[in-house]
Amino acid sequence: MKIQIKGGRVIDPGTGVDRTQDVFIAAGKVVAIGEGPSGFQANRVIDASGMVVCPGLVDLSARLREPGYEYKATLESEMAAAVAGGVTSLVCPPDTDPPLDEPGLVEMLKHRARNLNQARVYPLGALTQGLKGERITEMAELLDAGCIAFSQADVPLGDNEVLLRAMQYASTFGYQVWLRPRDAALGRNGVAHDGQVATRLGLAPIPSIAETVALSTILLLVHQTGAKVHLCRLSTADGIDMVRQAKSLGIKVSCDVSANHVHLSEMDIGYFDSNCHLVPPLRSMRDRDAVRRGVLDGTVDAICSDHTPVDEDAKQLPFGESEPGATGLELLLALTLKWADEAKLSLASALTKVTSEPARILGIEAGTIIAGARADLCVFDPQARWTVQPAILKSQGKNTPFTGYEMRGKVRFTLVEGNVVFES
Amino acid sequence: MTSYNLQLNAQGELQHLLTIEGLPQEIIVRILDTAHSFLSVGEREIKKVPLLRGKAVFNLFFEASTRTRTTFEIAAKRLSADVINLNVGTSSQSKGETLLDTVANLSAMHADMFVVRHSQSGAAHLIARHVAPYIHVINAGDGRHAHPTQGLLDMFTIRYYKKEFTSLRVAIVGDVLHSRVARSQIHALATLGVPEVRVIGPRTLLPSNVSDLGVQVHHDMENGLKDVDVIIMLRLQNERMNGALLPSAQEFFKYYGLTPAKLAHAKPDAIVMHPGPMNRGIEIESSVADGQQSVILPQVTFGIAVRMAVMSILAGNP
Numbered sequence: 205m206k207i208q209i210k211g212g213r214v215i216d217p218g219t220g221v222d223r224t225q226d227v228f229i230a231a232g233k234v235v236a237i238g239e240g241p242s243g244f245q246a247n248r249v250i251d252a253s254g255m256v257v258c259p260g261l262v263d264l265s266a267r268l269r270e271p272g273y274e275y276k277a278t279l280e281s282e283m284a285a286a287v288a289g290g291v292t293s294l295v296c297p298p299d300t301d302p303p304l305d306e307p308g309l310v311e312m313l314k315h316r317a318r319n320l321n322q323a324r325v326y327p328l329g330a331l332t333q334g335l336k337g338e339r340i341t342e343m344a345e346l347l348d349a350g351c352i353a354f355s356q357a358d359v360p361l362g363d364n365e366v367l368l369r370a371m372q373y374a375s376t377f378g379y380q381v382w383l384r385p386r387d388a389a390l391g392r393n394g395v396a397h398d399g400q401v402a403t404r405l406g407l408a409p410i411p412s413i414a415e416t417v418a419l420s421t422i423l424l425l426v427h428q429t430g431a432k433v434h435l436c437r438l439s440t441a442d443g444i445d446m447v448r449q450a451k452s453l454g455i456k457v458s459c460d461v462s463a464n465h466v467h468l469s470e471m472d473i474g475y476f477d478s479n480c481h482l483v484p485p486l487r488s489m490r491d492r493d494a495v496r497r498g499v500l501d502g503t504v505d506a507i508c509s510d511h512t513p514v515d516e517d518a519k520q521l522p523f524g525e526s527e528p529g530a531t532g533l534e535l536l537l538a539l540t541l542k543w544a545d546e547a548k549l550s551l552a553s554a555l556t557k558v559t560s561e562p563a564r565i566l567g568i569e570a571g572t573i574i575a576g577a578r579a580d581l582c583v584f585d586p587q588a589r590w591t592v593q594p595a596i597l598k599s600q601g602k603n604t605p606f607t608g609y610e611m612r613g614k615v616r617f618t619l620v621e622g623n624v625v626f627e628s
Numbered sequence: 629m630t631s632y633n634l635q636l637n638a639q640g641e642l643q644h645l646l647t648i649e650g651l652p653q654e655i656i657v658r659i660l661d662t663a664h665s666f667l668s669v670g671e672r673e674i675k676k677v678p679l680l681r682g683k684a685v686f687n688l689f690f691e692a693s694t695r696t697r698t699t700f701e702i703a704a705k706r707l708s709a710d711v712i713n714l715n716v717g718t719s720s721q722s723k724g725e726t727l728l729d730t731v732a733n734l735s736a737m738h739a740d741m742f743v744v745r746h747s748q749s750g751a752a753h754l755i756a757r758h759v760a761p762y763i764h765v766i767n768a769g770d771g772r773h774a775h776p777t778q779g780l781l782d783m784f785t786i787r788y789y790k791k792e793f794t795s796l797r798v799a800i801v802g803d804v805l806h807s808r809v810a811r812s813q814i815h816a817l818a819t820l821g822v823p824e825v826r827v828i829g830p831r832t833l834l835p836s837n838v839s840d841l842g843v844q845v846h847h848d849m850e851n852g853l854k855d856v857d858v859i860i861m862l863r864l865q866n867e868r869m870n871g872a873l874l875p876s877a878q879e880f881f882k883y884y885g886l887t888p889a890k891l892a893h894a895k896p897d898a899i900v901m902h903p904g905p906m907n908r909g910i911e912i913e914s915s916v917a918d919g920q921q922s923v924i925l926p927q928v929t930f931g932i933a934v935r936m937a938v939m940s941i942l943a944g945n946p
Contacts, residue, residue, distance in 0.1 A: 398836055398837070399837055400837045400840040402835075402837075403835040403836070403837045403838060403840060403841065404649065404811070404840075404841065405749055405750065405773050406749040406770075406771050406772030406773035406774070406808055406811055407749050407750075407771075407772070407773075408772075409835075409836070411836070475633075475634065475750070475753050476749070476750030476753050476754065517726065520726070520728055520754070520758075521726065521727060521748075521754070522727065522746065522748030522749065522750045522751040522754050522770075522771075523748070523749060523750040524748045524749060524750070524771065525748055
């Protein structure tokens with residue numbers, strides 16, 4: 205299958221290339237940009253005039269809910285959501301049921317995902333068996349089965365001895381450890397940021413130190429072990445400052461934030477909107493602004509969707525009893541564009557946070573659009589407006605704090621390995 | 629999308645009573661005035677007025693309560709309503725039925741009003757958002773969030789003894805962190821124009837951002853109670869008495885329990901209030917609870933009149 209994408213504004217975020225030109229695809233790869241190879245006969249020509257052609261998005265956190273939570277979402281529904289959102293590579297956390305702590309489970313997931321021929325799935329293996337924080341998993345086996353790194357998902361690891369050993373063991377083989385800084389005890393029963401909204405509404409609080417106390421431990425252990433650590437879903441101003449400082453001291457960590465935390469704060473909870481019940485919690489405006497500054501100055505390497513489909517019943521409960529999480533795969537691009545708009549940032553720089561940078565963290569061949577690269581691409585109309593409504597989302601999870609928001613930027617074509625897997 | 633004030637209808641009238649936050653002063657004053665007119669009903673030989681005749685009031689208590697449920701029941705009966713009491717904590721919810729299913733089932737039994745108590749903040753909001761438009765919801769306490777009728781009866785009590793609000797100093801003492809009563813009182817006092825509201829307690833029992841609610845924060849009783857007109861003591865739950873929040877009930881009583889000596893720092897005509905049930909010897913010494921300045925029992929009497937007022941006003945706003 206040979207495809208010519210004609211007349212689009214081609215953006216390669218990693219190199220900053222931003223120019224209207226054609227892209228030529230053959231045998232799953234980008235074979236040329238600008239001038240087609242001699243004798244190139246396209247089977248299909250995609251008219252991309254007025255559209256942006258960029259690498260497919262790389263999402264560092266999307267829960268697919270399989271195995272175990274098929275009533276919340278299935279691989280079919282969420283993979284369809286991914287490509288509808290222009291996401292061609294995604295990382296799924298290990299907090300399935302059972303957790304991804306055995307090679308067989310990972311192989312099954314990879315196999316099922318591959319058969320769908322849509323986005324590429326990079327599972328995170330559980331760092332400890334059953335995510336219980338007691339015994340480390342067979343990391344080498346899990347890596348062979350297809351895991352890209354190891355994580356506790358949102359389950360805090362209270363035993364620092366285990367955390368130290370897990371990091372030492374992983375670093376023996378050069379494996380990455382992904383950690384969301386979260387103290388096991390502080391804010392244990394909390395459901396909202398310890399700020400003015402939780403105080404007003406009487407919601408059990410999660411203080412910022414629940415993040416920063418754990419973060420300081422992690423940073424010290426990275427310093428001690430030299431382990432490769434990726435920090436997930438930072439949410440506090442102090443946390444961002446600590447990472448900035450750590451990086452300036454030469455401690456090698458990378459980090460991401462969720463698109464929700466780039467745009468929202470505790471104020472969005474209003475009167476108990478359970479769609480805003482997220483993990484980590486939406487924090488203060490000051491924290492949100494610090495998150496934005498961190499993304500802008502490179503302290504934060506990537507923005508992820510933190511896609512977490514939740515069934516409707518689990519949201520129709522009092523705030524504190526509702527299940528945290530929001531759908532996000534189909535919003536990641538639009539929310540990134542919205543942020544670029546508000547931060548007065550060029551499209552190319554903004555897109556690095558969802559393409560080249562996450563690909564670099566993962567060490568995968570993705571997130572770039574140059575001759576010779578795998579043709580995982582997203583073609584979107586940067587001006588098209590649409591309103592977020594449950595009915596138009598492909599994800600089985602319909603809950604998002606952005607319901608009713610007008611978004612700009614709509615995916616028109618998604619290509620994985622040179623195949624058009626989505627078009628609208 | 630859910631941030632609008634759900635408890636007022638399009639005409640700005642009271643549709644539900646969920647929280648005092650955001651309630652206009654006129655509505656609060658109207659409730660207090662109406663309650664005043666009901667005060668005499670309880671003293672009559674026939675303690676009934678027909679305002680809610682033919683209406684079904686469902687007391688929906690997902691959390692155990694005797695006093696609040698009883699006063700709501702009496703209030704509804706004095707208004708001639710049919711009252712159905714449901715202790716849901718012990719029935720359908722324990723069988724796995726969801727909160728909204730329970731409410732939908734009861735709505736199908738033609739309820740006109742739900743009085744809801746629930747351990748989760750926001751439960752009454754959730755119900756109000758999902759009931760049929762002709763059903764009124766009264767929050768009888770949700771988690772740590774709000775207990776608006778308690779806040780209103782406390783305002784009624786203060787007005788009854790102090791006549792007006794705009795020159796008062798009010799101190800709220802004890803476990804503010806876990807108290808829905810304190811939150812409702814703070815909003816009510818602010819709306820009614822009380823210039824100085826103080827909260828007094830150890831830092832473990834005050835929310836970290838409590839000053840955002842517009843109150844002064846004190847950690848000792850002597851300074852905190854100095855020259856106040858009204859002292860509101862809060863109940864300390866048993867499970868908070870020993871652990872990480874407080875070392876013991878005894879130490880709490882020593883530093884924050886209301887004794888005649890501590891009361892002496894307040895104005896001589898200061899009134900002492902407590903939402904009940906009291907822990908004598910923990911929050912308050914018996915001689916103060918039963919003393920001249922205590923208005924704790926009148927609070928209970930006023931509570932019925934205030935709940936009658938709320939129900940009759942809601943029923944009048946179809």
